[in-house]
Amino acid sequence: MKPIETSFLDAVKEVKDGSTIMVGGFGLVGIPENLILALVETGVKDLTVISNNCGVDEWGLGLLLKNKQIKKMVGSYVGENKEFERQVLAGELEVELIPQGTLAERIRAGGAGIPAFYTPAGVGTPLAEGREVRNFDGKDYLLEFGMKADVSLVRAKKADKMGNLIYNKTARNFNPMIAAAGKVTIAEVEELHETGAFDPDQIHTPSIYVQKLIVGEQQKKIERLTVTK
Numbered sequence: 001m002k003p004i005e006t007s008f009l010d011a012v013k014e015v016k017d018g019s020t021i022m023v024g025g026f027g028l029v030g031i032p033e034n035l036i037l038a039l040v041e042t043g044v045k046d047l048t049v050i051s052n053n054c055g056v057d058e059w060g061l062g063l064l065l066k067n068k069q070i071k072k073m074v075g076s077y078v079g080e081n082k083e084f085e086r087q088v089l090a091g092e093l094e095v096e097l098i099p100q101g102t103l104a105e106r107i108r109a110g111g112a113g114i115p116a117f118y119t120p121a122g123v124g125t126p127l128a129e130g131r132e133v134r135n136f137d138g139k140d141y142l143l144e145f146g147m148k149a150d151v152s153l154v155r156a157k158k159a160d161k162m163g164n165l166i167y168n169k170t171a172r173n174f175n176p177m178i179a180a181a182g183k184v185t186i187a188e189v190e191e192l193h194e195t196g197a198f199d200p201d202q203i204h205t206p207s208i209y210v211q212k213l214i215v216g217e218q219q220k221k222i223e224r225l226t227v228t229k
Contacts, residue, residue, distance in 0.1 A: 002163040002207065004192070005214040008038035014184050015044050015151050018071075022107065022149040022178040023051040023061060027080070027223040030171030031060050032155040032188040034216040040067055048072040050147060052103065052174050056080045059221055068092070074147075076100040080223065099127075102144055104177060109146030111180025111209075116145045152182025155218070156205070159189040160196070163210035164203045172204060179205045186212045 005011040012035055015021060025031030036055075039047075040063045047070050054073050055062035062081050064070050072094040078084050087093035098106065099121045109117055118141035122128050132143040154175040157168035165187055167175055179185045187205075192215050 001161045001195070002210060003212045004161065005186075005212055008034050008188075008214060008216065009041060011035060011186050011188075011212060011214045012038045012042060012044075012151075012153075014186075015039060015042070015047075017044055018046045018048075019044070019150045020048040020050065020148075022147075022152040022182055023049060024152075024154040024173065024175035024178045025060065026052050026170070026173035028056065028060055028221055029223075030155050030167065030173050030175055031055070032153045032186075033060065033218050035153045035155075035186060035188050035214075036060060036063060039069070040064060043067075043069070045069045046071040048074065050074040050107070050149060050178075052100065053077040054081050054084050056223055057083055065093075072096065074098065074103075076103045104174065106144055106147045107174065107181050108177040109144075110148040111177055112146075114146050116143055118142065119144055147181060149178075149182045150184070152178045152185040154179045154185060154187050154205075156187055156189045158191045158193060158198070159187055159210075159213050160193045160198055160207075161213075162195045163187065163207035163213060164198055165189070165205035165207075165210065166198065166202060167204050176205050179209045182209075184211045185209055186214070188214055188216050188218075190215070190218065 074096045123140045156165040158166040
């Protein structure tokens with residue numbers, strides 16, 4: 001059995017000032033929202049956050065941003081957060097923007113123990129300035145490095161007590177690769193089941209990548225609601 005926390009504050013105690021953390025989710029889908037709220041409450045600061053995006057104003061990682069707890073944001077999309085724009089323009093936030101496929105592969109590589117790889121994405125753009133470019137079969141490729149985190153925070157639909165995880169549809173997104181890339185991975189789950197309850201073929205993240213579990217009820221806010229008139 002993996003440790004099953006009962007307090008979200010206790011669950012995030014490994015996150016210290018200056019930590020590098022990875023956070024699952026795409027937009028607001030599949031974010032470990034209660035773990036994020038716990039980080040807000042702890043007041044931990046100078047974080048480097050690696051995630052697809054930085055939430056929205058007033059929810060998700062946007063709460064850490066509002067609270068000035070993020071020193072550097074590494075992601076691929078930042079268009080839904082006005083406070084993010086304000087902090088960047090004011091020089092209060094360091095940002096590293098990465099093509100989304102490259103970001104996913106850098107995280108996957110980190111979790112797989114692959115130190116670096118070459119990709120055509122970014123060649124001939126400002127992203128390649130001062131970087132190694134190598135030619136393979138007549139085509140240029142940019143060297144990218146795998147990424148790891150001190151702590152990974154992920155969200156799953158189901159877990160068993162060994163820490164095997166199952167994600168719900170599109171909430172799977174970046175969560176499996178982020179779970180593999182953390183020195184410590186904490187999984188916020190909606191349902192906790194007995195060990196052996198899952199068909200092994202249905203498990204998305206094996207328990208070897210998960211160090212702690214906590215069960216929580218999510219609000220599952222919608223990032224942008226569009227309805228017919």
